[in-house]
Amino acid sequence: MAEEKSQASSSKMLTLKASDGVLFEVELNIAKEMKTVQAYIDDCEDIETIPIPNVLGKHLAIVIEYIKKTNEEYDAEFEKQWNMDDLQLLLLAANYLNISGLQECLCKAIAKRIENKSPEYVRKVFNIENDHSPEEEAKLRKEYKWAFEGVDKD
């Protein structure tokens, strides 16, 4: 009896609804990689469509593809296709959906892209306000002068 049930559930399809209304039909085992979705399923057993309010259709599509294809090779090439904005939005999606492998892959990729840039560039990219006083900032730049040797042009 138990065997039959698990066989049925592994081919069960689920519908995910992105924030812009786009629908995605995915297999249960794919959806389960998103721990947030898993928790939703655990709470309400007979659900067919799960709303994903924070993620646009275009990003949800990318996330689902990642889960299906992830392996060392795929991960290495994955991040190259997206610009910085998309990477951040994908990271927010992965964070909301709680997919640890994808979160790590994206964090590493964003870190790689900013590591040689200037603090000004980083502020722009993450929309950060400089809340240092001019004196504080000057002090930091002096103390860590060696870290500013060799910065990529923005």
Add this chain to the structure above:
Amino acid sequence: MEVPQDIAFEIFSWLPAKSICKFKSTCNPISKFSEETLFRIKQTQNLFGKDDTCLFIQPNEISQRYVTERVELHSLPKHQLSSGAPNNVLSFLSKNTTSVIASSNGLVLCHNIDDPVKVFICNPITKSWSSIPIPESLQTQNNFANAKFMLHCSLDDYKVFIFENTMEWAPTCYRCNVYHGKEGVWKTMEHGFLPGGRNMEFDIPVFFNGSLHFISDSGQYFMKPSPFYKPYIMSYNLENGTSTMLRLPREAIRGCHHITCKMGIFNWGKASNSNGSLCLVKLSKSTFTVWFLGDYESCSWEKVFKMRVKAMGLKEKDLDVTSFTIVNGILLVFATNERVYSCGLDDKRFMMIEEICQHNCGSNPRIISYLDTYRSCGINAETMPC
């Protein structure tokens, strides 16, 4: 585009230490990240097993007493922009007659040349150091002058090894004392290391497969029937203390008694992936040859590289290559009296020669690779006065 602070925290924990220091000036919250213990632990773990990005270049042990700028740090070509360490820490080490013995995952094992019993672990990025207390029994002049040190880091702990000659007539035996960083205690291995008849090159230890490996010297001081006539590798199992001899490739042994012949063993490939192994570098009559151990059990070696120094297109006219090492398991790094070069051994950069830097460390400088992380120096860590 705005990311919440906890996500920025995650992203930044994947950055090399130099970038983290640079981005402190972005804003106040980010400047505080690297002060948090959790951040330091994450960053250290995220970078564990990653390629080393810099090289410590120092004069050889004997010359180091008479040279002022004793400790130089240079970035590898690929990592020029994103790696390094504070200059004032390097000056401090240089001025205080320090010799760097080994480095792993951001920790640097040093001792004071003028007072060798002063051994310490330091992290140039966090500017912290922790002194390693040397057991009384080792502190007598004779024993300590001949003691050999090694450093090994695992994900959450480090070990410092000291091999001391027990001075027994035969067979030669080295007692292995191990300092466990996390507990702060010394333990002695039950079975000593039996290196056989030859002198071992303790300066180039290789940690692999749960054992420490050393290559012997290759001087001609044994006669043919002796089992130690040919040079060899001796491994020391760190679990059970057994010493096992490994053969060298036949071509390496040929002509090894020649005075210009120098051989070294190093880690090959990535320790993390299953293709990791040992490799042997032979520099003889100005030609480099490299073999890797294809099959450990059967001791079968495969030659992967052979190149004359003259064919490398180096800048100097006087091509006196004196020291060499393998960095990150795939890069042959070697020094002339003035410059340090690298030669790729992997598919992508095979036989590509690059100049890394010029140096002032004289002939036969010591080359030790380094990765800048926020790794903790363990218990007893204090701030360096610099």
